[in-house]
Amino acid sequence: MKVLLDLQYLNVATTGIKTYMMELAQAALDFPHPEIEWIFSHDPKSQAADQTFKNPESKFQRLNYHLDYFRWKEFQLPDLVKKVQPDILICPDFVSPAASLPCKRLTVIHDAFFWQMPQNYPLWWRKYFLSLIRKGLKEDTKIITTTEYSKQALIKYLGNSLPIDVIYQSPKSISKEVDQLLIKKYSLDRTPYFLHVGTFDKRKNLPLLVEAFEAFLKSQEEAFKLVLAGGPGQSVQMNDYPLIERLILEKGLEDRVILPGYISDAQIRSLYQHAFAYVFPSENEGFGIPILEAMREGIPVIHSDQEALMEVSGSAGIAFKTGDLSDLAEKMILLGREKAFREELVKKGLQRSKEFSPQHFIEAFQHLILNAAPRI
Structure with missing residues (x-):
């Protein structure tokens, strides 16, 4: 099975989603499976270190980032899918391309905050982002989320027409280095x-x-x-x-x-x-x-x-x-x-x-990936 992992969002990701993406990529490297070939859209460390769009100081800079993100999801990522021809595309940042793709999709929706707490987000941005999420939930898509609580919340807002699986993630791998x-x-x-x-x-x-x-x-x-x-x-x-x-x-x-x-x-x-x-x-x-x-x-x-x-x-x-x-x-x-x-x-x-280890995290993905071979 050839699996393409979309890591583009690491250039702005913070806190939980950044941890999820970095730990998933590292666990894929640390615990390889003989039947799975992983392809990363970007090098995780260099993409996470990219400062181009971090901490935007103006509306113009924020707009540039949104345009860059849109170009990636709707044009560049579909082109990459055609080039590498994966069996499965994993998008760990809520959004999968709206375009039709010749592969199955695993889209990670971490929580239902955009629906549950609309007051916490700018109105125009929330509508735009929810539109991107919904347009990408198509074809052979399975939603991955983080807890049973999140699963039930997503069913409430998205319905149950698409399968939703829970995979517990692992916490951030903290360096042994200590700064006092x-x-x-x-x-x-x-x-x-x-x-x-x-x-x-x-x-x-x-x-x-x-x-x-x-x-x-x-x-x-x-x-x-x-x-x-x-x-x-x-x-x-x-x-x-x-x-x-x-x-x-x-x-x-x-x-x-x-x-x-x-x-x-x-x-x-x-x-x-x-x-x-x-x-x-x-x-x-x-x-x-x-x-x-x-x-x-x-x-x-x-x-x-x-x-x-x-x-x-x-x-x-x-x-x-x-x-x-x-x-x-x-x-x-x-x-x-x-x-x-x-x-x-x-x-x-x-x-x-100990129950939330990187090995348990990636093994849950491996199980899902291999069982997706016939159909999702």
Whole structure:
């Protein structure tokens, strides 16, 4: 079987989708199957490093990117399919070409956010992108998604005329390199801290975490800190960063809440290694990679009871009622007081994280690819 993996979107992909694409490509190389030949549309590392369209500073730059993306999906990718003649095309970024193709398609739709949370996206862009998604769902297409929760959400909005399979992904492979710069700068080796890594999108509900942290501090004699690593939300509608800054000032938490911005993988790993606990208060997720990353590093996890997060964490994390400030604060207090409970969560998390390995990830794709030989 000849499989073409579309990696063009890596030139702008961030967070979850970038991790998905990079881990899938690397797992295909690390765990080859004798009956599958992988062809990458782009070299993963060089495409991910391309800065041409990253962080556009004007509407003109954003328009140029959208035109480039459209040209790729609707003209260049179909031409590449004709050239290499794959049996299967995998598009891991929601969109497959609208053109008819002489091969089967596996299109990854990670979540249903575009349908569930329209208020978080510019109206014109959302309509345009949803149109691209729908036009590519044709012919011999199978949809791949990340959790059973996402599958049921997609069935609600797309119907069940196309088959949808769930494949659990693996978390980001973090380099063994460790950069202690932030640990030393903020004296985090001497102060216990709660951690969150990711963008400040509204659905992440980080203002709730800041307020719960304030309530937690009032119950503690020991000085704790909160580290919120990552950059602003991906659009004005989605961005909670300014609100977080205001909350910190209003509550007098300037010395307690740390906003280091975007940081390197080596710095992320050092934060994981020293953290007291990881907190993930998100209102909506398609998967929840940070839960597994934290568990893999031996950190107990507190997360909202959102369905995808419950599915991924199993019973290895502490769940609080989504959006409930007092419940989140209580769970943080519980973790601070119960040392044995914390140690039990660490053991459960380490075991749970092993179930989401790169090998399991690619084997699920290999099974699907080989079974697609007769038909999808």
